[in-house]
Amino acid sequence: xxxxxxxxxxxxxxxxxxxxxxxxxxxxxxxxxxxxxxxxxxxxxxxxxxxxxxxxxxxxxxxxxxxxxxxxxxxxxxxxxxxxxxxxxxxxxxxxxxxxxxxxxxxxxxxxxxxxxxxxxxxxxxxxxxxxxxxxxxxxxxxxxx
Numbered sequence: 001x002x003x004x005x006x007x008x009x010x011x012x013x014x015x016x017x018x019x020x021x022x023x024x025x026x027x028x029x030x031x032x033x034x035x036x037x038x039x040x041x042x043x044x045x046x047x048x049x050x051x052x053x054x055x056x057x058x059x060x061x062x063x064x065x066x067x068x069x070x071x072x073x074x075x076x077x078x079x080x081x082x083x084x085x086x087x088x089x090x091x092x093x094x095x096x097x098x099x100x101x102x103x104x105x106x107x108x109x110x111x112x113x114x115x116x117x118x119x120x121x122x123x124x125x126x127x128x129x130x131x132x133x134x135x136x137x138x139x140x141x142x143x144x145x146x
Contacts, residue, residue, distance in 0.1 A: 031098060031099050032101075032123055032126050032127075033063075033098040033126065033130065035130070035144050035145055036061075036098075036130050036143040036144060036145070037143055037144075037145045038057060038059065038061065038094075038098070038143055039057070039058045039059060040055055040056065040057050040058065040072070040094060041055070041056050041058055042054070042055055042087065042090070043055075043056075049083040049084075049085070049086070050083050051081070052076065052077045052078070052081035052085075052090075053077070053087065053090060054077075055072050055074070055077055055090060055094070056069075056070040056071060056072065057070040057072060058070060059140075059141035059143055060138065060139065060140050060141050061129065061130075061140060061141060061143060062108070062111055062125055062126055062129035062130075062135060062138075062140055063097070063098075063101060063108060063111060063126075064101045064102065064103050064106040064107070064108050064111040064112035064115055065097050065101055065102055065105065065106060065107055065108070066097075066107060066108060067107035067108050068108065068138060071107055072094070072097070072107070073102075073105055073106065073107040074090070074093050074094065074097060075093075075105075076089060076090065076093050077090065077093075101115060103115040103116045110136070111125070128140075130142070130143050130144055131144060
């Protein structure tokens with residue numbers, strides 16, 4: 001005999017109690033990327049969940065952990081992926097990257113160096129790039145929500 005156990009009832013009850021804005025979202029709103037809307041594509045292969053999804057940022061953004069082609073450096077998309085993780089885990093990881101960019105594991109080395117050596121200039125570059133300005137010959141996407 002097969003018994004099916006569901007947490008749907010518990011999940012529905014928990015969803016009603018949850019605030020509409022998560023703690024991570026509140027923290028991101030207070031961060032250096034506040035006001036931006038960032039779009040990512042997720043490609044899931046047939047071996048998912050054993051292989052992580054391929055995640056790319058669809059805009060050109062100034063971030064130490066996102067290169068100019070949109071590739072994302074996030075540990076759970078590489079060596080720390082486990083089949084128990086899901087797309088929600090990836091989205092929380094992406095939110096965290098905007099909260100706490102990691103200059104120690106960069107894909108955009110120029111942004112990482114700027115972040116480490118001159119934080120004020122890094123913050124100015126983030127703000128400028130989010131408005132769609134050109135920084136050191138690179139045209140960034142305007143990601144500000146109007």
